[in-house]
Amino acid sequence: MMNMDKLQYYFLPIFLLFRVLCAAGHAATAVNVSTIPFTKGFSPLFGEGNIIPSEDDRSVKLNLNQYTGSGFKSSDLYNHGYFSAKIKLPPDYTAGIVVAFYTTNGDIFRKTHDELDFEFLGNIRGKAWRFQTNMYGNGSTHRGREERYYLWFDPSKEFHSYSILWTTKNIIFYIDDVPIREIVRNDAMGADFPSKPMGLYATIWDASDWATSGGKYRANYEYAPFVAEFTDLVLHGCPSDPLEEVVGPDCSKMDDQLTSADFARITPKQKLAMKKFRSKSMYYSYCYDMLRYPVPPPECVIDPMERQLFKETGRLKFDIEKRHHRRSRKRGQVMGARNHGNQENV
Numbered sequence: 001m002m003n004m005d006k007l008q009y010y011f012l013p014i015f016l017l018f019r020v021l022c023a024a025g026h027a028a029t030a031v032n033v034s035t036i037p038f039t040k041g042f043s044p045l046f047g048e049g050n051i052i053p054s055e056d057d058r059s060v061k062l063n064l065n066q067y068t069g070s071g072f073k074s075s076d077l078y079n080h081g082y083f084s085a086k087i088k089l090p091p092d093y094t095a096g097i098v099v100a101f102y103t104t105n106g107d108i109f110r111k112t113h114d115e116l117d118f119e120f121l122g123n124i125r126g127k128a129w130r131f132q133t134n135m136y137g138n139g140s141t142h143r144g145r146e147e148r149y150y151l152w153f154d155p156s157k158e159f160h161s162y163s164i165l166w167t168t169k170n171i172i173f174y175i176d177d178v179p180i181r182e183i184v185r186n187d188a189m190g191a192d193f194p195s196k197p198m199g200l201y202a203t204i205w206d207a208s209d210w211a212t213s214g215g216k217y218r219a220n221y222e223y224a225p226f227v228a229e230f231t232d233l234v235l236h237g238c239p240s241d242p243l244e245e246v247v248g249p250d251c252s253k254m255d256d257q258l259t260s261a262d263f264a265r266i267t268p269k270q271k272l273a274m275k276k277f278r279s280k281s282m283y284y285s286y287c288y289d290m291l292r293y294p295v296p297p298p299e300c301v302i303d304p305m306e307r308q309l310f311k312e313t314g315r316l317k318f319d320i321e322k323r324h325h326r327r328s329r330k331r332g333q334v335m336g337a338r339n340h341g342n343q344e345n346v
């Protein structure tokens with residue numbers, strides 16, 4: 001007969017497996033959308049030789065070497081949607097390198113394009129990764145709406161999901177389950193709120209001139225190739241011909257589905273996580289840059305707790321970087337002083 005110790009020995013792995021299955025099941029029901037194989041949903045944008053799909057077509061690697069970066073785009077454009085991927089960013093020294101994950105229709109509407117961005121800004125080894133989000137509507141490129149933040153984890157260690165929700169009513173940027181930014185549409189925004197079908201894009205490229213400390217730290221190809229990995233790609237929207245003027249009835253059905261989906265509503269718990277993230281990790285928001293926008297653009301919701309973090313210039317009153325990285329504190333403060341605010345222009 002088995003004694004108790006032995007029983008434990010047998011049941012522990014089963015218990016752990018059960019836990020893992022429960023966690024996976026939970027993640028799947030939270031967002032009821034299916035992933036799409038890479039070649040089914042996407043086509044090359046540039047640097048085709050540096051785009052490496054996995055054998056099962058569920059993942060893809062984008063490489064950057066001394067010759068070229070690379071990028072892909074969805075084969076269709078979507079009239080509103082939920083776009084998502086799990087992404088693992090290149091490790092080690094990544095100064096000067098940008099990985100972008102975004103929706104746009106700039107290929108078709110050169111002067112009146114819409115765009116929603118995640119842009120990850122590479123860094124020197126050991127420092128926290130930074131990223132920014134942005135929105136353009138109908139070619140509003142002279143009205144940047146960027147926010148910049150530190151990531152609260154090392155994005156090169158494992159995959160995290162990054163999602164962009166775009167409905168008729170709002171836009172939410174998610175990292176994993178945390179909504180990090182929400183833009184609620186209002187009439188005063190006019191066409192600055194994206195309104196034409198967009199495709200999903202992902203790129204890796206050399207932005208040495210501005211990405212890291214305003215170009216002070218450039219890409220170093222001794223560390224090449226730089227590889228960004230994408231998996232669990234989601235294109236959940238209404239495929240549309242962008243040159244069609246009228247929205248078809250199929251898209252209004254999808255619009256209803258999107259606005260009522262669980263990911264379109266921020267729960268009280270998520271709201272708390274969002275507040276915590278923004279007050280701890282956001283180091284720039286156009287809404288608090290009074291020099292640039294004496295009157296904040298109409299979608300800005302001024303949060304007193306966020307506002308007290310920023311000076312009139314939009315710069316932080318305190319250096320929050322050291323909270324995110326203690327090891328290179330001294331260097332961080334020098335870099336931080338240079339880098340905060342509106343210096344890393346795209």
Ligand SMILES: *[C@@H]1O[C@H](CO)[C@@H](O)[C@H](O)[C@H]1NC(C)=O
Binds near residue numbers: 029032033
């Ligand atoms: C998830 O979506 C599928 C297909 O769109 C649908 O059949 C299913 O009922 C949905 N599941 C839940 C839990 O909403």
Ligand SMILES: *[C@@H]1O[C@H](CO)[C@@H](O)[C@H](O)[C@H]1NC(C)=O
Binds near residue numbers: 112138139191
């Ligand atoms: C978008 O911009 C174009 C060019 O500036 C303008 O003609 C058009 O009216 C704008 N669209 C909307 C919906 O405001």
